[in-house]
Amino acid sequence: STGPLAVDARERAAVVVEGVLLDDPRVVPAKGGVLAFRQLVVARVRVEQLQVAGRQLRLRGPVLVFAADSRWLGLLPSTRVRAEGRVQAAGAGDDGAALLSARGRPTVLASPSRLQTAAGRLREGLRKAAATLPDDEAGLLPGLVEGDTSGLDPSLRQAFRTTGLTHLVAVSGTNVAVVLSAALVLCGWLHVGLRWRPVVAAVLLGAFVVLARPSPSVLRAAVMGVIALLALATGSRRQALPALSAAVLVLVLLSPELAAQPGFALSTLATAGLLVLAPPWRARLARRLPGWAADALAVPAAAQVACGPVVVTISGQVGLLAVPANLLAVPAVASATVLGVLAALMAPISLPLAQGLAWLAWLPTHWLVLVARTGAHQPGAQLLLPTGWAGALAMLAITGGVLLVLQRRRLRRVVAAASVGVLATAAVLVLARPPWPPPGWVLVTCDVGQGDSHVVRLGEGTALVLDTGPDPVAEDSCLSRLGVRRVPLLVLTHLHADHVEGVPGLLRGRRVAQVQVGPLDEPLTERDRLMRWVGRTPVVRATIGEVRQAAGVRWEVLDATARHGTDSDPNNSSIVLRLTTQGVVVLFAGDLEGDAQRSLLDRGLDLRATVLKVPHHGSRKQDGNFLDAVHARIAVVPVGAGNPYGHPAASTLQRLERDGARTYRSDEDGDVAVLVRHGRVSSQGRGGEGTVGTTRLAADGDHAHGAAGGRWAVAAPPLDLPGVISCDAVIPLPRARSPSGDRPLPVDA
The missing domain is CATH 2.40.50.140 (Nucleic acid-binding proteins)
Structure with missing residues (x-):
């Protein structure tokens, strides 16, 4: 312009x-x-x-x-x-x-305007009615009805994106199709004449546009719906494509900026795919499948093929599960949307009745949540391609190749045989893959990208969690793989985004009894976000000397000092925990840097541990004497692949190797587990077993804790999760020995 x-x-x-x-x-x-x-x-x-x-x-x-x-x-x-x-x-x-x-x-x-004021009241009524549902469904229902995704959990939003279901919460052609279908069914029940049915449907479509806000995406979808009504009124599909072309021309003339918007291109291509590709594909599928199944397969496949090159140009990825996910979603979308619209209309009249309608919509919305989350967790759910023209051309070549193969009977047989072979090989690989989590696991460091998240097992389905990483989806996925449903205590070592932004993923469908934070409320914006996420869950501050225990696991706060004037005050004010489980001693040092590490040495603390969570993603800001003092046999470095910070530093890895530690990196090994089997400690990455020769630790029991004799710990608030476990404060501390009296275990690292 x-x-x-x-x-x-x-x-x-x-x-x-x-x-x-x-x-x-x-x-x-x-x-x-x-x-x-x-x-x-x-x-x-x-x-x-x-x-x-x-x-x-x-x-x-x-x-x-x-x-x-x-x-x-x-x-x-x-x-x-x-x-x-x-x-x-x-x-x-x-x-x-x-x-x-x-x-x-x-x-x-x-x-x-009065119209928008009335529509705003309807939208607010829908949100109030949906608020009585569980979190996922409460956030999804307004999205299905009028595109409001403000209450949608970030991990669920990502799951919808991965499985190609995002269009369901974007007020796309799908929503318009549901409204038009419901209008036509209603006309049939009321015996409205065939000529008047498109008129009635158009009026209801206009009302839906007001309810869903007349934004460009809604108007685009409505225009495409009008084109479908035109085809219905004239009884000819041939006029639909010229009507689409005319609609695109008029929209661009009225709003020239649409020509540069990807959403406009996707809406146009999807509609063109439905008009050109879907009918013949549906006809061929209907020879061998029921009509509803042919429609369910042909419609999303046509839209996916038409939009694929543009999607790749923008995002560089294609949802391989889009067609099956949309097929599974079809039965639920219409019922959830119609019930949601009815709830919105009923809310100003009777909120209890609107809430009842929202609960009727719970089953279909829950099904959609289940489809999205299950699909997103499948390996290979997305195909990564280059962005830009290279990706678009690659997608065109792939699509063209697939369509060419499907047109030729001989090639279809070859591809079918090859597909069976690939599936059989994949099945063997999946079955041969070691189970996860491995038997005997006591600690898992989650692969959450460039961030920290650690899970300490307290019992079946119960765990202590330290930090949550930067990605809610990755955090939720890791905890789901481990079967964690209850978290008596969430410890956030400090409030940087790479340690706390995954909290919404942890909170999805899990009970959290208490959250513990460090001494520094920085960054303030991250603290405010955390407080909104956790709601009424108690939040307490860690205190030096605080000791807790639960289910045979004991942990002590070695440091929680607010430091100012350092290179990074939040990093250097991290909570430092020493934890013992089944004789394995683990030192969690947050993102502590060199000067703060030296302060721990100056206090004369016994820092020896079996496992070290290497501070600050293995950055070069380490104190060599600190690493020597810990003298860990297993060192875990949570780090993101290809991160721009150069983590972990070569000097840090060399120092750990010199000290005899077996080092694991989450960017190379994935999730990393520490196991106790038959009286021995071992470690394993999710990508494979990490084993070297057996090494014995020092044989004196003092290695497990090394606390000063006669010292009293600060009483920590008791944790209580009814029917699960009880975490009680420990006062006083005994002399330096393991609370269970166990000697340190031999290590297979």
Whole structure:
């Protein structure tokens, strides 16, 4: 664009804009660096007046507004607002002609229209009705009905993306198809004439557009729905494709920015696929399958083939489970959407009745959650390809090859035989793979990317968790593999994002009795996010000398000192824990760096341990004397593959090797387990067994703890998870020996 808004955007000018909200403002996390996160509100505004450098201009164009002020939230579409800020150019794929970084609160110049006010009340009523459902289903139902994903768990959102089900919560053609189908069924029940049925359906479609907000994605889907109604009214599919072309032309003329939006391209391609590819595919499948099964297979397959090259261009990945996942989702989508719409309509009249309808929608929404999460956890759920033109061409070649093979009978037989061979080989590999978790596991370090997460077994389905990594999906997946359902205590060594952003994944479907944090509330934004996530779950602060035990596992807080003026105060204020389980001593040192490590040595603590969680992802900021003092036989480095920080440092790995430690890296070994079998300790990566010669630790029992005799521990708050275990404070500490009297175990590392 070359208008005044685009010119000011290129110059990053300070402006005052007046315009109309196009949809509901929503909250998104905005990264200000790898470890600093903050909350932003995003809103789309159609700017109609612009003030810049004393000039006042009239124009018309969409702007994406980013604001830190929460008072943007709750404003309805069609509200006229004024905002101040600095404008900058929009990037490729941004849903606006420019971006505005707003300062302060918005000024409301005119209230929303009556129609939008009524629709806002319906949406709010739906959220209240759905709030009585379990978390996953409560967040999903508004997404299915009107595209509100603000309550959707991040891990569930990622699962929908992985399995190709995101369109269900984006108010896409699927939602429009459900509304139109329900309208036509209703017309049939009421014996409405065939000519009038498309008219009634169009009226109901218009009402749905208002309920779901007339955003570009909703309008695009509605236009495609109108095209389908045109085909129905004329009784000819031939007119649908020219109508699609005309609709695309009109939309681009009215809103030229649509031409640069990936969502518009995907909507158009999906509709074209349904019009061109789906009918003949459905006809061929119907020769051997029931009609509903032919539709269920042909429709998602046609949309996937049509959209595949553009999806790869944007994201570089293709959901291999999209077709089967959509096939499994088909029976649930319509019922959940219709019940959700009815709940929204009933909420202003009777909230209890609306809640009853929401509970009727629980079963189909729960099924969708189950399909998404189960599919996302399957190996090879996504195919990774290059982004850009290279990926698009690769996807076109793959798609063309598959379609060519399916057209030729002989090739089909060859491919079928090859597929059977591949599946048989895969089955053998899966069956031959060692079980996970391995028998006898006492500790697992989760592969969560560039971050920390550790799970200490306390019993069947119960574990102590230290940190949660940066990724809710990875955290949830690791805990699910281990069968963890109850977490009596979650310890967050410090509040950097690579240790706490996975908390929503841990909280998904699990009971957490208490959260323990370190002495420093930095970054403040991360602390605030944590408090919102955990809700009413008690949060306590760790204290030096605090000792707890549960189910034969004992742990002590060696350090929880707030340090200031260091290279990284949050890192150097990490909680340091020494934990003993079945005679295995584990030292968790958070992200402690060299100076803080030396302070532990200066206090004369006995730091010896069987297993060391290497501090700060094995960075070069280690004190060699600290590593020597720990003298671990097993060293675990949680680290992300290809991370930009050079972790772990070669000098750190060399020092650990010199001390005789067997080192595991989560980027190479995946999840890493520490096992106790037949009186011996061993370690195993999820990718394979890590074994070297057997080594004995020092044979004196003092190695297990080394606490100063006669010292009293600070009483920790008791932990109580009814019917599971009880974690009680330990007062006083006995002389240096294992609480169970066990000698240190031999190590197979």
